[in-house]
Amino acid sequence: MNTAKIGSWVDQAQPILVAFGLKALGAIVVFIVGRWLIGLVTRLVGAGMTRQEIDPTVQRYLVSFITVALNIILVVAILGYFGVETTSFAALVAGAGVAIGAAWSGLLGNFASGIFLLVLRPYLVGDYVTAGGVEGTVLEIGLFGSTINTPDNVRTIVGNAKIMGGDIKNYTAHPYRRVELVAQLAGSADVHKAIALLKESVSGVANISKDPAVDVEILEFNEFGPKLAVRPYCHTNHYWQVYFDTNKAIADTLGAAGFPVATRPVKVYPV
Structure with a gap:
């Protein structure tokens, strides 16, 4: 009798299991497809925006948004295929969204800041910036954070809210930037000769802008003697090369001209 009941249950469950298995297999196929x-779609959209020469920053942002939206639609479609009431699911998602929003307010703040970064465009992909306390080249502006490659080749992701809440410096916005250097002279040095020699030698450094020309002026007087401000101009891409080569030019020029070494004056105390 027990065997008969079990056989009856198996006979009754078999169509249900087969139907569920077919639905599960169909759901897997739907998910893969x-x-x-x-x-x-995202590749076609990206290629279309590239042909239209849309800014890379906008491209990455829109592709990310489209990918997330289409994945949500796919999940809802699969649930509907299994007979789940999508209106109830939408209400559940809305309720969960409120709870998640309260718990993840920081992420939502980053998301909103990312939209402002996209609209206001204080910097673009490829710009050299200081944002959120990090300096480097912008690799990507994402939904929640911006990826910056620092000069020492460290990929750093900074939250968009932190960027929007602080100062942003875009060094690529203008065609050139100023390199700030100094040259310390001894008190007995011929200042006018030093200025003339430095202007001539520093102007020959590679990748320095001719307009504006190199600035060499007296910055201040200290206990060693006059201190000169040496300020060449160059594109951001050549900043560090100009920085180091200008320092070499200052040392070589003053050394070759025989300028005295600036030393601290000896204090004489009364006996």
Whole structure:
């Protein structure tokens, strides 16, 4: 009798299990095909925006947004295929969104700041900036953070909210920037001769802008003697090369001209 009951249950469950298995297999196929279609759509959208020469920053942002939206639609479609009421699911998602929003207010703040960065465009991909306390080249402006490659080749992701809440310096916005250097002279040095020699030698450093010309002026007087401000101008891409080569030019020029070494004056105390 027990064997008969078990056989009866198996006979009754078999169509249900087969139907569920077919639905599960169909859902897997839909998911795989859907993911493939999402990848195809995002690639086509990206290629279309590239042909239209849309800014890379806008491209990455829109592609990320489209990918997230299409994945949500795919999940809802699969749940509907299994007979889940999508309106109830939408209400559940809305309620969960409120709870998640309260818990992840920082992420939502980063998301909103990312939109402002996209609209206001204080910097673009490829610009050299200081943002959120990090200096380097912008690799990507994401939904929640910006990826910056620092001069020592460290990839750093900075939250967009932190960037929008602080100062942003964009060194690429203008065609040139000023390199700040100094040359310390001894008190007995011929200042006018030193200025003339430094202007001539520093002007020959590679990648220095001719307009504006190199500035060499007296910055201040200290206990060693006059201190000169040496300020060449160059593009951001050549900043550090100009910085180091100008320092070499200052040392070589003053040394070759025989300028005395600046030393601290000896204090004489009364006996």
